[in-house]
Amino acid sequence: MGFATNQWYVAAYGEEVGDGLLARTICGEPIVFYRTGAGDPVALADRCVHRRFPLSESVRDGDQIICGYHGFTYAPDGACVAVPGQVRIPRTARVPAYPVVEQDSLVWVWIGDPGKADQAAIPRAPWLAMDGWVTVRGMEPLAARHELLIDNLLDLSHETYLHAGYIGTPEVAQTPITTEVDDEAGVVYVSRRMKDVECPSFYADSTGIKGRIDRWQDIEYHPPCLYLLHSRIAPTGVEPGPDADDPAACHAEIVYAITPETETSTHDFWMVARDFALDDEGVSAFLAESNRTVVLQDVEALNVLEKVIAGEPEGYQELSINIDTGGLAARRLLRRMTGA
Amino acid sequence: MGFATNQWYVAAYGEEVGDGLLARTICGEPIVFYRTGAGDPVALADRCVHRRFPLSESVRDGDQIICGYHGFTYAPDGACVAVPGQVRIPRTARVPAYPVVEQDSLVWVWIGDPGKADQAAIPRAPWLAMDGWVTVRGMEPLAARHELLIDNLLDLSHETYLHAGYIGTPEVAQTPITTEVDDEAGVVYVSRRMKDVECPSFYADSTGIKGRIDRWQDIEYHPPCLYLLHSRIAPTGVEPGPDADDPAACHAEIVYAITPETETSTHDFWMVARDFALDDEGVSAFLAESNRTVVLQDVEALNVLEKVIAGEPEGYQELSINIDTGGLAARRLLRRMTGA
Amino acid sequence: MGFATNQWYVAAYGEEVGDGLLARTICGEPIVFYRTGAGDPVALADRCVHRRFPLSESVRDGDQIICGYHGFTYAPDGACVAVPGQVRIPRTARVPAYPVVEQDSLVWVWIGDPGKADQAAIPRAPWLAMDGWVTVRGMEPLAARHELLIDNLLDLSHETYLHAGYIGTPEVAQTPITTEVDDEAGVVYVSRRMKDVECPSFYADSTGIKGRIDRWQDIEYHPPCLYLLHSRIAPTGVEPGPDADDPAACHAEIVYAITPETETSTHDFWMVARDFALDDEGVSAFLAESNRTVVLQDVEALNVLEKVIAGEPEGYQELSINIDTGGLAARRLLRRMTGA
16 A cells, blocks of 8 residues: 655664665665765765665775775765766765654655655654663564564554463453554554463563463554554553553563565564663573564564465455454554545 | 466375374475375375464374474364364364375375365376286486476487487487377377387386387376376387287386476386286386486486576567477476366 | 567687577577588577467477477578478468678677568678687576666766776776767777876786886777777787787777667677687686676666666666767767657
8 A cells, every 4th residue: 555655754763774784675765875984874865866776785985985986976965076087966866865863763755745754753662772671672574565564563463372382371362452542643543451371481481470361462553663562561460550550560662663665575573672680691691682682583474465466366355353353443543644 | 387287296105194293395285195094095284274273294193193383283184173262163174185085006196276186186006006917116206397308208219418328319319209189088199219229228128128129118198197107128129019019019007107296396206017027126126217317317407498487578488390290289288188 | 669570690619609509689580590411590580370379499400490389390591491280381371581681700690571681781800710810708688678788887976986906907997098989880989098007907917018018999889789898908018000000009999799689688798818828728718717707797786777777767868978879879879770
């Protein structure tokens, strides 16, 4: 259904943008990312204006890029500052520069009309760069349209089947959800609160909490790109105190950035921030490895679905049930953003 | 030219359908096959009604399949019997079940309107499961449209060129054929009877017959799927007795099932049943290896032709001669079946 | 923009056409090449008239080809002289034969109406088969449209960036060019004459000339196929004598044949003929290796550009500057030839 434009998308983790030239296609637009000597991230269209050679396969010269084919040279604002064989630089020699913002350790890029870019509209994920929290993260390329990943993340009942043994237990699929949509703010909330349930190995082996637990999964989806899963694990029966004081519980903020690469491929950024076992590198390694395994299980399943869709007749009809309420709301908000 | 629908197709050998989940696309339709505890073959559409996940990549639970993504559970008749997160099962939650029949050691599936499926219409290949006969067989995936395999098998003069040294001798291409078409029954007969000819190694090394032979190739093609080659090898001059009594000859029933996978790929099932050297495993191994080699020679040539067709301008015209009479008749019957 | 037809194209080096059957697609037309016992090159459409099997995957029998599928047999003029199973040969059984000429060690084929083929129109590259010259050469398959290679070769300022360290020096991009177009003859001339410049390793290590040089690059492009680069390397200040007598200079004739394979792939034939170090096999090996390296740098860059073009929106606009004058003239002549 096309891309939601005039929107911010996560393009990279801050540490991916540095001295080198990072090529990444966002919503079908090839972009080269780098960081100036002063530390500012830069995002330019990844095509020389002359003969379309990718700037990402070219050479940095200070804060400028020299095209690897004929030497057209670009400044961080996209202006061409040198061409071969002549002194005069054509007035139109300029590549588009994308608005880019680094916030919460993420590099966000604006896809759409640069004049409409408003940094204040970028949703926050503060735990990624906040004292008292530690984050592990990665990015897996997904050979499937971003809508399939949104579907996947908005309905966690699949944890029971696709991720059994990791984060899935029978109770996830059995516990009903509540869904709310804030149409004005454009946010979908899906909540599943399980009481007195089995603790999956993902948390049993990382939190140190023994025995039966209360497990909360509170999802916030800020279309098009940012997905937050507030995960609370506590010994069963323990409630948070007033003012969100909740010392006996462990909290994980599972963050996904769902960034379309093309119509049928997606950058699947995943992050796990936690407020427990902060100094325990074994827990970091375990959560990184476990979450990556879970993400790869999703990737494998969604890549299969993409192939199924590619081969199916037009007008194929899905059947939806209660668990899909959040996903259907997300689709509706996305359609509104794309004008589709 | 599309697929002939409301027709039976060989989907698998009986031994391929068992405890596991066998995915096979027939005439463009993805189907999952398995066998119930009671021994009955089952054929269901290979797509969960919920989010189209392939049932063939899911889990068997007794005679049921539990979808590997969200746990929708299906009975052998295609009815959904459980969904996650709720007790009520939607009325329309059902995957199509295909009529399926196991006969002559083959699993046949009906592609079309299930109400029109008539088991009596399935053509027979009794030697595959009959006392006094032994069969070797296999299946090779063909990256070419089924029409090319039909062409190939209806005109055996190509044995002389493509299969020289195996089943081809100069006399095959030189000997004229007779062709008959039973329009009412929808069967094509092509017969080539060679007298006093060289015995190809395929038969010389398996039958034990020495010297010059009479060699009969009597083809029956039952469109769309079943191809029978009645092959008779006898010392030259020996005729069959009355009542088909023919003790001095060796008979091989070469059976092909030509099952379209997609518009441009085919399941090439091949079988060689014989009434000689029944207990000789060396002969079985020799015939299996030799026939597979011959089939792979065809596969290689037809895969080349498919690529040629993909690159050629529309309206390309072939030139046909006498040897093509059977193939042209087969095309005519197939066109009638597809309404093309 | 399609192919220029009614034109001669280089199909192969003379030594590539021999006893075997050489398959090569020229301007989208699959052609089989071979040489008769009398030494004449033959070019036939690479498709049997019967069931389109490639003649190049068939068998030679003297000067004839026997189709590997059903034995249709063709003479060097394309006439079918034998078919299986019958004596009468259909009147229309004939594959197209292409006009073919061997000249200057190159095998040229005529794409278009055979009646219009005029050998005299083939442009010459005499150094490839002339006393006093030695040639090294090769062919690299290019996964990019031929227009990109024409662009590349008509503007050598890219040597400075893409081929730095081989044939590129800063002065190439800095030195202005002169461009002339002979519209009547259909030839583009681009000339760059550098005085008192650095000698790139390509020539420093092969000519034996020490120190600063004068370097001439005089291009002649004969659309659609033949590109000549007359390269003169001399100690700086030394001018050619009258009557083109130029003993103190070294001359290299760099010849490219730019032959479209398909709309998006090209046969990139490259040749380096020289009038110096004629007996020095070390120089031959060095120039062959160096020029191949340079060609592969171009191939890599142009393959990238082809992928860029495949993904870009229609109507994408390039920006051209002075260095592109030759390339733009070449495009204009090519468009005139294709009627586009």
